[in-house]
Amino acid sequence: MTRDGVFEAPGRINLIGEHTDYNDGFVLPIALPHVVRITAARRDDGVLRLSSRQASGVTEIRVVDLVPGAVTGWAAYVAGVVWALREEGHPIGGFGLLVDGRVPLGAGLSSSAALESATALAVTELSGVSLDRLELARIAQRAENEFVGMPCGIMDQSASLLARERHALLLDTRSMATEHIPFDLAPAGLTLLVVDTRAPHRLVDGEYAARRRDCHRAAELLGVPALRDLDRADHDLPDRLAHRVRHVVTENQRVVRVAELLRAGRIREIGPLLTESHVSLRDDYEVTVPELDVAVEALLGAGASGARMTGGGFGGCVIALMEETAVEACTKAVLAEFAEHGFAQPECWPATAAAGARRADHT
Numbered sequence: 001m002t003r004d005g006v007f008e009a010p011g012r013i014n015l016i017g018e019h020t021d022y023n024d025g026f027v028l029p030i031a032l033p034h035v036v037r038i039t040a041a042r043r044d045d046g047v048l049r050l051s052s053r054q055a056s057g058v059t060e061i062r063v064v065d066l067v068p069g070a071v072t073g074w075a076a077y078v079a080g081v082v083w084a085l086r087e088e089g090h091p092i093g094g095f096g097l098l099v100d101g102r103v104p105l106g107a108g109l110s111s112s113a114a115l116e117s118a119t120a121l122a123v124t125e126l127s128g129v130s131l132d133r134l135e136l137a138r139i140a141q142r143a144e145n146e147f148v149g150m151p152c153g154i155m156d157q158s159a160s161l162l163a164r165e166r167h168a169l170l171l172d173t174r175s176m177a178t179e180h181i182p183f184d185l186a187p188a189g190l191t192l193l194v195v196d197t198r199a200p201h202r203l204v205d206g207e208y209a210a211r212r213r214d215c216h217r218a219a220e221l222l223g224v225p226a227l228r229d230l231d232r233a234d235h236d237l238p239d240r241l242a243h244r245v246r247h248v249v250t251e252n253q254r255v256v257r258v259a260e261l262l263r264a265g266r267i268r269e270i271g272p273l274l275t276e277s278h279v280s281l282r283d284d285y286e287v288t289v290p291e292l293d294v295a296v297e298a299l300l301g302a303g304a305s306g307a308r309m310t311g312g313g314f315g316g317c318v319i320a321l322m323e324e325t326a327v328e329a330c331t332k333a334v335l336a337e338f339a340e341h342g343f344a345q346p347e348c349w350p351a352t353a354a355a356g357a358r359r360a361d362h363t
């Protein structure tokens with residue numbers, strides 16, 4: 001067992017299956033080539049020393065002193081993973097961890113899950129603690145829920161730890177069954193364009209928690225363990241809850257349909273389902289903002305076969321499926337519409353499905 005090493009974990013985009021992971025539903029993310037890289041070294045003094053190439057200052061705390069609230073900011077995502085592992089009885093001692101984060105921050109591309117996943121892989125491997133990737137994802141989610149205080153589901157950590165190159169990850173968040181489905185667009189002459197709207201994330205955490213509460217309440221009123229258990233989309237509930245339920249039920253159905261199409265090699269046909277997902281997130285789940293809606297309309301108007309917001313919403317990114325030949329027109333259309341609306345200039349780039357977390361120093 002070596003005492004030091006370099007570990008990488010990627011950010012993600014979700015192809016479809018939004019706000020389903022805390023309803024025991026299905027998600028279908030891909031990992032991105034953008035990674036968080038952690039250079040890790042074990043220490044014998046029981047101290048966790050955290051620094052980042054992107055931030056000034058150093059956090060130092062004894063691992064025995066780790067409790068929720070003791071560390072804040074980006075370092076909480078790292079310290080939280082060490083805390084969660086120790087809470088579950090794993091012998092994780094002191095570490096020096098230097099973070100180099102290349103996943104764009106605040107863009108809804110799961111830079112935080114990447115940070116947690118790289119930490120989980122680094123400290124377990126260098127401590128000789130053998131846990132499978134699903135366990136690491138669960139521990140990373142626990143860190144975010146209980147140490148950072150963000151009530152996220154398990155999609156982002158699973159994508160970062162389990163994804164495979166040129167594949168999408170179909171995850172059943174109830175059984176945690178996974179399937180790697182081929183997702184390789186270039187040979188088909190297709191592009192998945194990411195538009196980072198740069199819209200400032202507004203209300204993100206509070207609104208996310210509110211959606212979770214709505215879903216929980218609706219499941220309670222309908223007498224099911226989770227919204228995953230519903231077959232019908234329309235239910236007799238107060239308006240807001242009925243809309244939330246309709247989104248979750250139809251979104252789960254769309255994930256299943258997209259997975260079927262991908263398995264059958266019918267990638268081109270997933271476009272309309274992506275757009276339906278966006279409409280549902282806009283009208284029923286109410287998690288979009290004008291920048292996301294304008295980007296989707298502009299992309300569809302310029303020839304994309306489907307477009308939707310990806311991630312939690314309230315800002316962040318849109319993804320759009322299109323023929324490679326339409327990329328230029330779509331990019332121009334988005335830039336023009338954003339300028340017209342007085343929005344910040346968005347960033348557009350093609351996404352490819354990259355590999356999940358890994359050791360990067362080959363020792």
Ligand code: GAF
Pocket residue numbers: 017018019020021022152153154155156311312313
């Ligand atoms: C955020 C959360 F972290 C995920 O767990 C998921 O709920 C997503 O929003 C919405 O699909 O990324």
